[in-house]
Every structure is written in C-alpha cells, then in structure tokens.
Amino acid sequence: MKQKLKVIVVDDEPLARRGMLVRLADFPELDIVAECGNGDEAVQKIRDLAPDAVFLDVEMPGLDGFGVLKQLQQMQVTLPYVIFVTAYDHYALSAFEVQALDYVLKPVEKDRLSTAVNKLLKNFDARDDQRHKDQLAAVVAQLTGEQRDQILQRLDKAEPVMSDKYPEAISIKDSGEITRVPVTAIDWVDAAGDYMCIHTKDGQTHILRRTMKELEQELDPKLFVRVHRSAIVNVNTIAKLQMLANGEHQLMLTNGQAVKVSRSYKDRVKMVFNS
Template sequence: METFIAQTPFLQLACSCDNAVEAMSLIREQQPDIVFLDINMPNLTGMELARLLQEQPGPLPKIIFTTAYNHYAIEGYRVNAVDYLLKPFSYEEFLRAANKVLQMSEEAANQYHSVTADDEFIFLKVEYQWVRISLKDILYIESLKDYVKVHFEDAQKSVMSLISLKALEEKLPASKFMRINRSFIVPLEKINSISKNSIFINKTEITVGEQYKETFKTIVEKWLK
C-alpha cells in the first residue's frame, strides 16, 4: 500500500497504523482526505471504525476499504465508502479508487465557491486546510500533473493545491484570467509584454498554445483599439 501511495503524485502518506484505535486518534488529529481502511484489524474492525467516524463531529475522510473477503462489499457501501479493494489488488485498481476521491474533491471545490467577476478571492485546499487566495496577488498558475502551483509576486509564497488546471480554470472569472496553453493560466492584468507567440509576466516567458491563439488574439486586439 505504501509503495502504491508513493507512486501516486496526488497522494501523500500522512501516517499508517496497525490497529483501529490508534487510527481513530490519528484521523481526528490529522484530518486526512482519504483513509485506506483494512476491514480485518485487531480489537476493532475497519467497518466498526468507519461507523464510529460517522458519529464524530467534523469533516469525514473518504474511506476506501481493503480486504481479502468480498462479502463485506455491500456493508462497506452502507457506511458511504468510496470504493472497495479486494486483495490482492493491482496498482491500476488502487489508482482507479484514488482517482474517484480526486474527482469528488474537485467537484466539491467547485461547489464550495463559485467565483464571479466581482469576487476578489478564491479558496484552495493547501495540504490539510482551505486557504484564501486573493486574485489580485496571483502572478500566474502552473499545472504540475494533478496539482496546480499558484505563483505570486513574492516567489517564496507560492502554494500547491490538489486540483486540476481545468477545474481551477472553471473557478476563475474569465474576464480576468485566461488559459494560454495546456499548463498555464495567467491573470490578464499581469501581462507586461507580448511577442508573436509568447507573453511575458515579469521575467517569465510563457508560450501561447496553438489552440489558444485565436482567443488570445481577440483579447489583444481589444487592448490595441
């Protein structure tokens, strides 16, 4: 399991436990997004732990059960498990289950705050907390596989969030931000200069992708009128 987690860019192992009692304490303390829960554990089963977690106040982690016995599947879904991995499972099966959680997180993020042209901020999940990001402070946004990196004027303050560039693009006001290639979104007001195929934000040159050129050209023509 730890090997699979290490192979997955959008997952980071917070902790691992040998029993459900220890797991419950750490889940309360660290509030992870996902818990991979083995049903067969000493003293308290994974299924019993899942029921206890549902009774606790605060946000619930997404649960993915792992077990060698398939007769627990129906019971697992009764406690709102995202998925159920039957041992031995492959990395492909593991990744498919983890991607379900990623998709659910992105959908929840989009519902959490719908940005309009008048809004001045968004919220992004950074590690284990929601962070308020002022739109006027964003220098540009870069895609890094399943994460985005938000760059600011102060390079030391950049943040990483587990969300796709497409999902973040949908959260941002189109009148202020534009995706200019597969990997970058830029705030239009931060563009310092434009060449034939690139834009410059401070000293950073970003190429305008082929499929985005016409839209970008239309915007530039409006500026030059």
C-alpha cells in the first residue's frame, strides 16, 4: 500500500474547516496531520510537519493565504502542493500566479473537491516517480561514471538503465587527433597518476586521461580482469600466474610482460584459470 499524503487544512472559520475535514475523510489516500485556524499557525505547522499538500483558505484576518506562502518562501521552506479554498473566483488568477495546484470555491462541492484531490494525487505520483528516477540515476551514475542526464533519458524512454553492451573500441584524444583503439587489441593497462597507459598488441602505448575505475566499467569483465588497483589485463594475454619468493603473485603475459597481482585481486585472477 502506498504511503498516504500528509495534508493540512487551513481555514479561519471553524465550520468551514470542519466541513472540509469531513469531505477529505472520504479520500483514503490522504492523512490529515493538522488543522489551522489562522495564517501564523499555518506557517508554523507547515514548517514543522512538512506536509505534502495544504488546503489553504485565501481570506483570513491577519496573514491571508497568499501571505502564508510568501512567508514560507522567505523562510526558504519547501512549499507543499497548495489547493486554495475561497468564496471568490476572482482569486483564481492570483492562485495560479503563485503556482497553486488548484483552487476550490466555497461552498465546496463534492465533485469539484474530488477533481482537485485527483489532480493532487496525479501530480504527486508524477513527482514521486521523478524522485525515484533521480535517485536511481544518481546510483547508476556513481557505479558507471555515466552522465545522469543520459541515464534519465533512458528511464524516460523505458529503456534498460544499465546496458550490458560494452564498446568495441576506445577513442583516445592526443595532440588534436583521435585514435580508435579496438578493445581486443589491448594487452593490458596500467595507471600513471591521472592517466591510463593502454598497451596494445602492436607494441604501442596510448595515453588516456581517465580513472582506472571508469575504464574498468567500460571493459567487458569476460575479457578483462582487474589484477591490481593500478592494472587491468586482457585475459587472453595471460600465460601463467607465478608465486614469488616473498609470497606475492605476478602474471606473465604472452608478450613477456610481468604484471604484479595484489592480494585483494588474487582470487579474481585465479577465477580466470578456473573458468
């Protein structure tokens, strides 16, 4: 069951306020967390309770409905959805100017209130869905290093958030040129400060400005294995795993290169030989 929306009812007329509470009780999606009889009380309750929505009377002595919103904005309080309740329809334009969700005329009719509540629920669902998308995009961006906007675009199109397709080549910019290095041509990679040194089968070394974590996430884990915090190796270039006299391990590649294996990655390397 979805969590109910927290609602506050604000009206300086006790009978009108009670009538609104009775009508809103017909909507199980709403949870009335407070009722207020004036604008100052409304500001305090909205600030303290952070409701999802407020049914706000426009005309009240002292601080009116518009004054409530102005004061909350000055206090930098996140505004809830606002549905104005008023006996005069000439307030409608002003209500929408302050980005109120809707306005309902007194005496409140059941059908008109139902329309306003349904509008509230739809808008909240849309905002809640967007919030979940933003959270998911942030997590995926942290995992993959991809831009959040690109992830959100896939979510909006109902496409898979994380693609299992890895690039066939890596583009490397250097001195105004872009070199396309096929992934299968990469023997191994090691880190040099803020740069990656990509060593290829033809004996060349390409310099790439990217973190090891970012590069690792771009490479197919079936083809590449992280063997050290500063080294990645193409599994097809591994000739043997050696244990050194000091108890450490190193890989010997088919090109004669020795690559140190750190203890934290040793088990991952051994899986290559067991697969």
